[in-house]
Amino acid sequence: MNVEPEPAISVRGLWKVFGPHPERIVGSPEAELSRADLREQTGCTAAVRDVNFDVAPGEVFVVMGLSGSGKSTLVRCLTRLVEPTAGQITFEGEDIVAADQARLRELRRHRFSMVFQHFGLLPHRKVIDNVAYGLEVRGMNKADRHARAHEVVELVGLQGYEQAYPDQLSGGMQQRVGLARALAVDPDLLFFDEPFSALDPLIRRGMQDEVLRLHHEVKKTMIFITHDLSEALKLGDRILIMRDGAAVQLGRPDELVGAPADDYVADFTRDVPKSHVLTLRWIARPPVVGEPLDGPELPATTIIRDAIRDVMHATAPVKVMSNGQLLGLVDHEDVLRVIAGEPQPVSV
Amino acid sequence: MTILTADLVPSSRRFDRRWSIPVVLVAWWLVWRFGFGTHNLPNGGPTFIQDWFLRIRNAADAGRDSSPLFIYFFNPIAKTTGSVISSMMSLTTNLGWTGITGIASAISLWVAGWRHGLLTAVGFISFGVLGLEAESMQTLVQIIVAVFLSLLIGIPLGVWAGVSNGFSRVVTPVLDIMQILPTFAYLPLITLFFLIGPASGTIATMIYAIPPAIRLTAAGIREVSTATVEASESLGATKWQRLTDVQLPMAKRTIVLGVNQTMMAALSMITIAALIAAPGLGASVISALIKLDVGAAFNAGLAIVCMAIVFDRVTTAASVRTERASRAGGAASQRTRLLRYGAGIGLIALGVILPGINRSLATFPDRWVHGTRNPVNSVANWTQLHWYGATSWLTTTVTHWLIDPLQSLLSNTPWPVVVLGLALLAYFVGGLRPAIVTAGCLMGAILMGLWPSSMTTLASVLIGALFTMIIGIGFGVWLGRSRMADQLIRPILDAGQVMPPFVYLVPCLALFGATRFTGIVAALVYASPAVIKIVAEGIRSVPANTTESAISSGSNSWQTIVKVQLPMARGMLLVALNQGIIFVLAMVVVGGLVGAGGLGFDVVNGFAQSVFAGTGLAAGLAIVFLGIMLDRITQSAGRSRRTTD
Amino acid sequence: MRRMASLRAAALLACTGVLLAACAGTSNTAASTPATSSSAKPCGTVNIADNPWVGYEADVAVVSYLLKTKLGCTVNISKIDEQVSWQGFGTGQVDVILENWGHADLVTKYITTQKVAQDFGSQGNQGIIGWYVPAWMATKYPDITNWQNLNKYSSLFVTSESGGKGQLLDGDPSYVTNDAALITGLKLNYKVVVGGSEAALIKSLQTATQQTKALLFYFYEPQWALANLKVARVTLPPYTAGCDANPKSMACDYPPYPLNKVVRVAWANSGSPAVNLVQNFKWTNDDQNKVAEMIANENMTDDQAAQKWVDANPTVWKAWFAGTGLTP
Numbered sequence A: 001m002n003v004e005p006e007p008a009i010s011v012r013g014l015w016k017v018f019g020p021h022p023e024r025i026v027g028s029p030e031a032e033l034s035r036a037d038l039r040e041q042t043g044c045t046a047a048v049r050d051v052n053f054d055v056a057p058g059e060v061f062v063v064m065g066l067s068g069s070g071k072s073t074l075v076r077c078l079t080r081l082v083e084p085t086a087g088q089i090t091f092e093g094e095d096i097v098a099a100d101q102a103r104l105r106e107l108r109r110h111r112f113s114m115v116f117q118h119f120g121l122l123p124h125r126k127v128i129d130n131v132a133y134g135l136e137v138r139g140m141n142k143a144d145r146h147a148r149a150h151e152v153v154e155l156v157g158l159q160g161y162e163q164a165y166p167d168q169l170s171g172g173m174q175q176r177v178g179l180a181r182a183l184a185v186d187p188d189l190l191f192f193d194e195p196f197s198a199l200d201p202l203i204r205r206g207m208q209d210e211v212l213r214l215h216h217e218v219k220k221t222m223i224f225i226t227h228d229l230s231e232a233l234k235l236g237d238r239i240l241i242m243r244d245g246a247a248v249q250l251g252r253p254d255e256l257v258g259a260p261a262d263d264y265v266a267d268f269t270r271d272v273p274k275s276h277v278l279t280l281r282w283i284a285r286p287p288v289v290g291e292p293l294d295g296p297e298l299p300a301t302t303i304i305r306d307a308i309r310d311v312m313h314a315t316a317p318v319k320v321m322s323n324g325q326l327l328g329l330v331d332h333e334d335v336l337r338v339i340a341g342e343p344q345p346v347s348v
Numbered sequence B: 001m002t003i004l005t006a007d008l009v010p011s012s013r014r015f016d017r018r019w020s021i022p023v024v025l026v027a028w029w030l031v032w033r034f035g036f037g038t039h040n041l042p043n044g045g046p047t048f049i050q051d052w053f054l055r056i057r058n059a060a061d062a063g064r065d066s067s068p069l070f071i072y073f074f075n076p077i078a079k080t081t082g083s084v085i086s087s088m089m090s091l092t093t094n095l096g097w098t099g100i101t102g103i104a105s106a107i108s109l110w111v112a113g114w115r116h117g118l119l120t121a122v123g124f125i126s127f128g129v130l131g132l133e134a135e136s137m138q139t140l141v142q143i144i145v146a147v148f149l150s151l152l153i154g155i156p157l158g159v160w161a162g163v164s165n166g167f168s169r170v171v172t173p174v175l176d177i178m179q180i181l182p183t184f185a186y187l188p189l190i191t192l193f194f195l196i197g198p199a200s201g202t203i204a205t206m207i208y209a210i211p212p213a214i215r216l217t218a219a220g221i222r223e224v225s226t227a228t229v230e231a232s233e234s235l236g237a238t239k240w241q242r243l244t245d246v247q248l249p250m251a252k253r254t255i256v257l258g259v260n261q262t263m264m265a266a267l268s269m270i271t272i273a274a275l276i277a278a279p280g281l282g283a284s285v286i287s288a289l290i291k292l293d294v295g296a297a298f299n300a301g302l303a304i305v306c307m308a309i310v311f312d313r314v315t316t317a318a319s320v321r322t323e324r325a326s327r328a329g330g331a332a333s334q335r336t337r338l339l340r341y342g343a344g345i346g347l348i349a350l351g352v353i354l355p356g357i358n359r360s361l362a363t364f365p366d367r368w369v370h371g372t373r374n375p376v377n378s379v380a381n382w383t384q385l386h387w388y389g390a391t392s393w394l395t396t397t398v399t400h401w402l403i404d405p406l407q408s409l410l411s412n413t414p415w416p417v418v419v420l421g422l423a424l425l426a427y428f429v430g431g432l433r434p435a436i437v438t439a440g441c442l443m444g445a446i447l448m449g450l451w452p453s454s455m456t457t458l459a460s461v462l463i464g465a466l467f468t469m470i471i472g473i474g475f476g477v478w479l480g481r482s483r484m485a486d487q488l489i490r491p492i493l494d495a496g497q498v499m500p501p502f503v504y505l506v507p508c509l510a511l512f513g514a515t516r517f518t519g520i521v522a523a524l525v526y527a528s529p530a531v532i533k534i535v536a537e538g539i540r541s542v543p544a545n546t547t548e549s550a551i552s553s554g555s556n557s558w559q560t561i562v563k564v565q566l567p568m569a570r571g572m573l574l575v576a577l578n579q580g581i582i583f584v585l586a587m588v589v590v591g592g593l594v595g596a597g598g599l600g601f602d603v604v605n606g607f608a609q610s611v612f613a614g615t616g617l618a619a620g621l622a623i624v625f626l627g628i629m630l631d632r633i634t635q636s637a638g639r640s641r642r643t644t645d
Numbered sequence C: 001m002r003r004m005a006s007l008r009a010a011a012l013l014a015c016t017g018v019l020l021a022a023c024a025g026t027s028n029t030a031a032s033t034p035a036t037s038s039s040a041k042p043c044g045t046v047n048i049a050d051n052p053w054v055g056y057e058a059d060v061a062v063v064s065y066l067l068k069t070k071l072g073c074t075v076n077i078s079k080i081d082e083q084v085s086w087q088g089f090g091t092g093q094v095d096v097i098l099e100n101w102g103h104a105d106l107v108t109k110y111i112t113t114q115k116v117a118q119d120f121g122s123q124g125n126q127g128i129i130g131w132y133v134p135a136w137m138a139t140k141y142p143d144i145t146n147w148q149n150l151n152k153y154s155s156l157f158v159t160s161e162s163g164g165k166g167q168l169l170d171g172d173p174s175y176v177t178n179d180a181a182l183i184t185g186l187k188l189n190y191k192v193v194v195g196g197s198e199a200a201l202i203k204s205l206q207t208a209t210q211q212t213k214a215l216l217f218y219f220y221e222p223q224w225a226l227a228n229l230k231v232a233r234v235t236l237p238p239y240t241a242g243c244d245a246n247p248k249s250m251a252c253d254y255p256p257y258p259l260n261k262v263v264r265v266a267w268a269n270s271g272s273p274a275v276n277l278v279q280n281f282k283w284t285n286d287d288q289n290k291v292a293e294m295i296a297n298e299n300m301t302d303d304q305a306a307q308k309w310v311d312a313n314p315t316v317w318k319a320w321f322a323g324t325g326l327t328p
Ligand SMILES: Nc1ncnc2c1ncn2[C@@H]1O[C@H](COP(=O)(O)OP(=O)(O)OP(=O)(O)O)[C@@H](O)[C@H]1O
Pocket: A018, A019, A045, A046, A047, A065, A066, A067, A068, A069, A070, A071, A072, A073, A074, A227
């Protein structure tokens, strides 16, 4: 493996406990209790328990889990909208937990910003003033901030609505305003807390494409929270799965689907059409004795769905290649099994 | 295993709740039966608190010429307020009734629109028609000053209470005391500090009118969606920016509602303020009261009602408009706004110029005056003559079957058993906290040295609350189900809420004599309107499809009411009960004027005789204790019901 | 938006202008003070407390009418309770109380200790306190007006408030009363029930008269309500000096209370002719009842009633002007 670049944000041993005397819980035997037992015995809720991860610059990092699993709390700890109980958060080499209020404000004004599930727009301000709000709190003058806001409004496709009030817009458009407000301050890191779960499916898909497009255009690091697996798979370079406050598994989309760490993750991924997520690497098998080896070659990173046509049309099993080496074979049977959702034979 | 316990715990709790309260009551009754009259506390047991109050009062009295506190603090406040009020009063006489009506209508037009501008004009002309132009203007000036000062103090404190949990916790009990402590209990003290006259009247009014301003501002700030607050925080807004950009603008509507409540509270104090020489409509009510002139008192009361209705409707409409305007932006077109401003300025100009042209136009024309005194007096006399038989029967019956037994149960049971019994009841109704509060409050009443009075008053208050609920549910269901009934009855309810109790004191005395029941009846008149409104609101908020599904499955009206609407409105019914109790409690002192005895009489006595000033204050505090106790019990009942559902 | 703001500012400005104009009007009218009469010394301002009962209002009506019309005084009338009135001596806001019923505690505090007030002598009225029944009862039960027969009739007076005994109704707590001690001392099967206000007393009397209901009650003269309502007094054992020494138990009637005036010391030394008039003010129960009745029953304003009485009784009030430097 090559040397990794310095992570954009790095989290170590992060805890957040709500309730009386939360600091007593971390590190005590009680920390080992299940969340329900902990609440029963101490009245405290461990919303985030001992979470570790790094996010690389430019990465889209998705956090997912059931409702109540601590996703929102986690992301709020990262920006210190909620004070973490224990742990370290390092943002571009700087210790976030140690930052004082002034420094924190500085970071929020210039380095990271957030998009919220319920938009959090100011109903008494026009779209343009909502978008410019982050610049206004910085103290930027009106002409400059409106100029910048106009740019961003265009970027999110809201031109023509600058003078409207939030109540006059649809949900999807309101969230575009939220997005524009976050982008206007030109942050290094964007946080999304289930930004699209209040929108209906069609608009949601459009907004997801919008985020992908923006990511492509502005190359921001993004931490994206969702409880919708298909959204996670679509957007995420890597996905962190949480349950009851703890991290259960962290990996690329195909890793989660192909090798779920436990039943919880497996349950999550059960309904995902595996052929849409897994690559050929996951189903390539050693050749059986006597099998023809003259089939077409395909790279191991090909998504199964994209390989179906080739496999089906080929007269011999397809050869799965990685770095010029034969990884294994894939034939009609193997592909159909994946599509039918049957368990795979042992993978390579 | 988990399933088992999960199933068992609530059902055993349900068992507890169903039987525990009757068990406590039966045990209590047995103790009463066999321990009758033993271990009673006399009135005036521990009196050190009363003595202490009296000493403070006397010290203030003696030190008022020499103490710098008076020379540099209280006296200047009193003098400034007094001179502001008197110069504003002469301003109103100079503007004349046309000028005042013009200005008031124009302001309403600007803040609330055409219809409310018209309503204001009609309301202000009605003062003259009732023959009370001058008195109404005096009252108006004092209300404006009191409300202005209340908001000046209340809104910033409310903002503070809205953003700081610590301050909110400190200020809440203080506000409880300010709202429950009867004004009578501290009225002589106020004149001692702020002198006799409109200044003291204003201060007394403010003590009662500031709490709603604080409470509603704080509520408005707290109501602002956390998403928006968080959003501004995530962009790095400072606390101040968050307050001015997000919280205040978004709380505007609730704050304007607070202005409305502050005005209503101020209006309800004007008769009391009249007892310390604040001039105006309140003085008219009092002077009619001492002549037992029901008609004249009613006439002045009606002017107060008119003023209250104008204030209420205009501020409510203004609050709705702020909301709409701030959300939709330019809802009204430029032209209509221009028209509104123009019309307003025209109205003012016309109103001010008319008396300038001819000085006689400044006073309301005599031939337009049509007071309601004489017709009301004939109705009152007729009623008294013909209903007395029925009402005196009612008095005796209710006293014999309800008031006497309950009062005896409370006063003749050994006091530790009463404290224990009430605390247990509070526990089974609401849990541990209200039980502790109950025990604490009762010990407070004992500490005040006023146990028997407290028990007399408690009995009356409980029975008053019971009747209020019966009336409230009866009428509330009717109003909630019928739009027409609602439109018909609502103005009467509004009038009942703001009509000063001193107006119906004499008719109540005429019909029910100087008895404890009269106190209850007066409390009913005062408390029922609010309770009826809350119950009606509860019935109306039951989702239509639930009611429809009940009707479509064949329930008749009675079944729909009893099985669907009332149970579903239970939350609101508990709110109604809570408010009913607080309102009934507010009338305890008025009860003291009509023979109800108890703490109310102690307060009145303290007001009348300086040697009992300490006792009066102590009785006022005992009323506060009872109020906090009953409030916390009913509130916790609402909460615990909701959580077990 | 900007235009709207400037429009609003214009509206505000216009209002302010109007108010300023009105203010200017104020000072103009204030300058034209009422013409003073031919009195030698200037009278100045007199602050009179107006306690809440009609008889007192009659005192104030007549005295302030004379002060205003004959001496050209400015009269401030404060409608306040007795206790608050006395406080006014301390704060300098009350100069005169025209009808004082006893109040030994307040006398001690403000006259003896603080020395801010002084007794200004009798005002002529006699407070006659006693027990009364409506007149119809005295006709129907002629011996009821003797206290010795009260126990015989106690069952007539049972009410919902009296706990099986006869009810003796009291009024405003500030009024002088020995009733509980009297019941003990006279061994009566009665209980004091406190009505709490004068209104409660008078209304009960009205009802008892109108509906022929039994009522035994504490009452007093001078009293305007007695013009329409006929009552009979119950004779109690006569008053002798010291018979009311024991506050727990007494067996004698109330003595007549001479009602007096109380004034602020500094005002009494001010040299205003109003001081002489107040000092000389003295009339009878009949005089007061007449004026009070006009105010309460004939719906006259205080000034109308005062004028009518002044016109009819010149000999009475002319004597009050001795020492004022004015002979009307
Ligand atoms: N301010 C708070 N005080 C107490 N407990 C809290 C607080 N905020 C969150 N919790 C608890 O922490 C746990 C995690 O909450 P969180 O909001 O982070 O979940 P989530 O994964 O974002 O859920 P959702 O998908 O519903 O948004 C929950 O059990 C919640 O009840």
